[in-house]
Amino acid sequence: MFTLSEENYLKAIYHLELDTGKGVSTNAIAKKLETKASSVSDMIKKLSEKDVVVYKKYKGVTLTGFGKKIAASIVRKHRLWEVFLVDKLNFSWDEVHDVAEQLEHIKSPKLVNQLDSFLGFPSHDPHGDPIPDKDGGLKIIEKSLLSTLEKNETGVCVGVNDSSSEFLKFLDKKEITLGKQIIVLEKEDFDDSLSIQIDGKKLSISNKIANNLYVQKS
Amino acid sequence: MFTLSEENYLKAIYHLELDTGKGVSTNAIAKKLETKASSVSDMIKKLSEKDVVVYKKYKGVTLTGFGKKIAASIVRKHRLWEVFLVDKLNFSWDEVHDVAEQLEHIKSPKLVNQLDSFLGFPSHDPHGDPIPDKDGGLKIIEKSLLSTLEKNETGVCVGVNDSSSEFLKFLDKKEITLGKQIIVLEKEDFDDSLSIQIDGKKLSISNKIANNLYVQKS
DNA sequence: AAATATTTTTAGCCTTGTCTAAAAATATAT
DNA sequence: ATATATTTTTAGACAAGGCTAAAAATATTT
Known part of the structure; x- marks a missing residue:
């Protein structure tokens, strides 16, 4: 223990x-x-x-292999609890980290399994990070920073690099949420900012933002 | 803190x-x-x-008054989590104590409030114990040990005195669950055992059991 | 009321996890 | 290759929470 x-x-x-x-x-x-x-x-x-x-x-x-299993099981719990908080208790994605940080240390194999099932066996947490399976396995999805897309390329938001409350709230304000499609309309050489289209609307995005948002190229 | x-x-x-x-x-x-x-x-x-x-x-x-508030808030959390485990995660009432013992220490006012609401503002935990409200208030219901009922008196199971896993499992086996009505058919002077009717069936109950089961007289 | 028993506190030690300051090892620069 | 800088480890101290053994206070008997 x-x-x-x-x-x-x-x-x-x-x-x-x-x-x-x-x-x-x-x-x-x-x-x-x-x-x-x-x-x-x-x-x-x-x-x-x-x-x-x-x-x-x-x-x-x-x-060690053993150490990895222990660590993955803690991360698994952390991310499952985050899903619980967002899906069931109406937390927003910027409020869950500190609570999950506590909940991840609760020791009860049955609790984790039942929670997993109760949540419908989610594969990713609210920030798009993958939830390790019981054996610690991670299924990594192909994802790229928004900043690496070329002009006219398209991708779907699938995760964040920075999951600070500030960044997440910023994304909320701009209505950029996971699952939405983004088209890169323009890349500015001057400041590496992007002009993107999301929800049919045009939006200007700084390089700092584009460097912290993951998309899956489509 | x-x-x-x-x-x-x-x-x-x-x-x-x-x-x-x-x-x-x-x-x-x-x-x-x-x-x-x-x-x-x-x-x-x-x-x-x-x-x-x-x-x-x-x-x-x-x-002190302050101390009572803190203590009641921990008991509140313990009992809410017990309800969660039984109602949502399919734990049985004899499995929840140790896990709730850990969960009761999680610090997040929002979590407690949302959980309370998610569970439908329960008034009692799975063992029939009252859940303190936000201010630490307890609404005590009138309850008596089954052993104090007289012959031909009737009551509804509302709680347990001993909440050990052993006792709870015993009650499960006899299909004695909270909410069921019990009629005292006979009291034996010799060993203080009871003959009761529950679910329309006759059952013999030792004094030890009758001393650990609460009913609300009806 | 004195003698005995019980309960509670004190004193001193231990472990865990942390820190600061200093020493040792490794890395980098001239 | 030697000097300097950085990283890492060791040594010693501290706070929290617990323990044992002994002392002090309170209760109970006779």
Whole structure:
């Protein structure tokens, strides 16, 4: 069994490893968890004794197969709870993160399975991130940043890169939601801003926005 | 804000105070929380500094108004989650306690309110215990132990005194569920057992059972 | 009322998870 | 290749929450 703190470390390492594709540095973990590198050092030692990470001093940290399973099960719970909050309790997508951060630590296999079924076995959370299956498997969909589309290319919104409340609220205001189709009408060389069409309306989008919105090319 | 441990102490004191109607002893808390009296002593000091309990050395402990509110809100969450697990996730009433014990510590006022509404503002949990309202108020219903009914008296099952999994499973087996009507056909002086009618069928009930089942006289 | 029993508190220690400051290892630059 | 900078680890301290053993206070007997 893992403590709350251990679970948070596992999750952080899981995300960092997926993002970068390689071993994770003590410093990177410290930054992600808003703690100190020395604390991370201590914790990594404990985790490697529990055989959830592989660790060589001064080299990066990697999850073991077992560690990956634990971490994926936490992410699975987090994302299922997010779906629950949005679909059943009328939370908006910018309000769910902190609550899911707590709910993900509830220990009860039956609860997770029943919740999954109650929600209709969702494949993605409200931000478009995939929900790991029981064995930790992820089905990755082909997605591209809006900023990588060429003029006249078309795509469907499928996720966000930045899931801060600020960004999500901004998207709400512009009525950009997952599932909607976007056509790139124009790309400005000057500031890399885009002119897009969505819901039949023309909209101007800054590069910062386009760099944080994922679409599936169509 | 209160730690998990503090919340558990508050809840224990709340229940003990309701049960006995007076100040709670260090020993009683220790027994309830399966810890040592010395640990309780330490914690009580902290809690009284936070103004949630009133405490005089060697005298009993009592919750302050503020403390009662906090405790009631935890009990409220516990019981709402129990309803959720039974009504929405198909848990049976003997499986919910441990999970609710974890869920009751999730901090999010919006979550509690939305959950309450999603469940249709239930007044009682699956064991017949009342769910405190937002201000900590409890509407107590008039209930009596089955063992206190006289011959030929009738009542409706409304709650249990012992909510251990063993007892609840026993009731399931005998098909004794909340809401059903019971008629006392006979009382045996010899062993205080009862002969009752339920669902039109005759059933023999030991004193131990009759002492742990609440009915509302009708 | 004294003696005994019980309850409660205190004192000191342990573990977990964190921190700061300093030392050690590795990486980068000249 | 040596000096400098950065990263990582170690050492020592601290707070929370718990424990044991002993002391102090209160209750109960005789």
